[in-house]
Amino acid sequence: MIKNQIVYVIIILLTSCDVNRIYENNKEIKSGIWNVHDTITFDVDLQDTITPLNFYINIRNGGMYPYANLYMFVTTLFPNGETHRDTVECILADSKGWLGSGLGDIWDNQILYRRGVRIPIPGKYVFSYEQAQRSGELPYIENLPFIMDVGLRIEKQNE
Numbered sequence: 001m002i003k004n005q006i007v008y009v010i011i012i013l014l015t016s017c018d019v020n021r022i023y024e025n026n027k028e029i030k031s032g033i034w035n036v037h038d039t040i041t042f043d044v045d046l047q048d049t050i051t052p053l054n055f056y057i058n059i060r061n062g063g064m065y066p067y068a069n070l071y072m073f074v075t076t077l078f079p080n081g082e083t084h085r086d087t088v089e090c091i092l093a094d095s096k097g098w099l100g101s102g103l104g105d106i107w108d109n110q111i112l113y114r115r116g117v118r119i120p121i122p123g124k125y126v127f128s129y130e131q132a133q134r135s136g137e138l139p140y141i142e143n144l145p146f147i148m149d150v151g152l153r154i155e156k157q158n159e
Contacts (some may be wrong), residue, residue: 020158022046026058026151034144040129042152047122051156055114057129058151059090061098063105065146068093072150073130074113079123087132088113106148116157127152 023044030038046053059070070090077083090111093099100109119125129150133141 020155022053022154022156024058024151024153026060026149028149029147032062032146032148034131034147034150036131036140036142036144038130040150042127044125044127044152044154045123046119046125046154049119049122052116052118053114054112054155054157055117056153056155057088057090057111057113058149058153059092059100059109059111059147060149061092061107061109062146062148063098063102063107065092067133067135070144070147071132071134073128073132075128075130077126077128079121079125110153 072088075085098107100107
């Protein structure tokens with residue numbers, strides 16, 4: 001009983017400290033292999049058109065991931081039906097090794113995608129991720145290994 005109460009208090013403390021977070025969700029990639037045809041989506045209700053927001057892409061990869069980066073297509077569906085598509089390169093490693101924070105052989109990165117965005121209209125936004133990794137002459141890698149999770153974080157920009 002006391003153990004459960006301690007766990008709840010810790011969870012409340014950890015989540016209440018993140019006052020700038022508007023939305024955060026991470027989705028597991030089945031078997032850690034991201035197929036080129038698998039789209040990951042996030043439905044987000046955004047109402048505040050005044051506060052500037054920062055958008056982050058969260059990536060969890062295994063230490064055996066064979067690349068230093070990850071290319072993705074990020075598509076935003078606006079409440080009015082319009083869409084915007086970007087190609088985003090997420091840098092996961094440099095010449096010194098993996099970036100981000102690691103525990104064992106798993107690495108977490110939070111990559112700033114957009115800074116200081118004011119949403120144009122309130123409503124439901126849908127953000128979609130598709131992996132777009134290439135290797136040499138291949139158009140896209142069919143099954144990208146060692147990508148465990150991808151996510152979206154939206155937070156209020158600190159002034």
